[in-house]
Amino acid sequence: MDLDLSGKKFFVTGVASGIGHATAELLIRAGAEVVGADRAELSKPLPLAAFHHLDLSDPALIDRAVAAAGDGYDALINVAGVSSLASTDMQFRVNFLGTRHLTLAMVPRLKAKSAVFNVASSTAVRWEQHLDRFTPLVETKSFKEGLQWLEANPQESPISYAWSKEALIIWTMKTGLEWIGTGRRINALSPGLTYTPMHAEFVQAHGEALLKKDAERTGDAGSAEDVAKALVLLQHDYAAWWNAANINVDGGFSASVLMAKENFGDV
Incomplete structure (x- = not known):
């Protein structure tokens, strides 16, 4: 089905690659009209309506990007994030706290009927x-308060990347319930x-053998376009009943982990 999103306006982060x-x-x-944002410059040309520099690790820089972004958006699509090669502090700063801060700052710039999509991870x-572990973090009221919680509750672990995305999923679902009726x-x-430029970082962080095993669960890794197609499909009016959900787009990876007899790490 060919989607027609003419007349719709989107703010998409992580557009560099x-x-x-x-x-x-x-x-x-x-x-659609697309305004893009990223910390890096575009790796390939893209006919964006505008591009804004965005560093999700710093709330002041997030606020600066939001101030320049304008308004009238039909959706905010949060793709930007850092891999497990980043420090644990940076993973939580960007993948959860920064994404949350940006989303809440963008709410007044979204149309009355609009959507937000947060790219998490099947890890x-x-x-x-x-839920009990990360609900206190999710319920912090600001970027600063979130950092204070993390300082008091260190999350050092080889799988802290997955944990940062767990916090994002939990917050997304909680917020979706709060937004009902809005x-x-x-x-x-x-x-x-x-297979994205970030894939090499995961190989460096966890080793090629582990990622090869993960890819074998579904036959192979997916492509950036595989995931992007799902994100774009969800912008159609037919998807309007989806709210407060975590949608796996992983070729069956999550099912293979949950149903496997072997332990998938400390996750």
């Missing part, structure tokens, strides 16, 4: 088991292993 770039490209191809497949909706989308 990977899933963010592919998502922006498909939205534009569908006739966060056991987020339900950690005309806005919010969902998380969790990709499995995906």
Whole structure:
């Protein structure tokens, strides 16, 4: 089905490369106006309506980007994030606290009927088991308060990346419930292993053998466009009943982990 998103306006983060770039490209191809943001410059040309520098690790820089972004958006698509090669502090700063701060700052710039999509990760497949662990973090009221919680509750671990995405999923679902009746909706989308520029960072952080095993669970890793197509489909009016959900787009990776007899790490 060819989607027609003419007349719709989107703010997409992480557009420099990977899933963010592919998502922006498909939205534009569908006739939408796309404003993009990233910490890096575009790796390939993209006919954006505007581009803003965005550093999710710093709330002041987030506020600066939001102030320049304008308004009238139909959706905010949060793709930007850092890999497990980053420090644990940076993973939580960017993947949860920064994404949350940006989303709340953008709410007044969204239309009355609008949507937010947060790209999480299928590595966060056991987020339900950690509701009690991360609910206190999710319920902090600001970027600063969130950092204070993290300082008091260190999350050092080889899988802290997954934990940062678990916090994002939990916050997304909690916020989706709070938004019921407002005309806005919010969902998380969790990709499995995906061939993007960030893939090399995961190989460096965890080793090629582990990522090869993960890819074998679904036959192979997905492409940036595989995930982007799902994100773009969710912009259609037919998807309007999706709210407060975590949507796995991983070729069956999450199911393979949850049903496997072997332990998938401390997640």
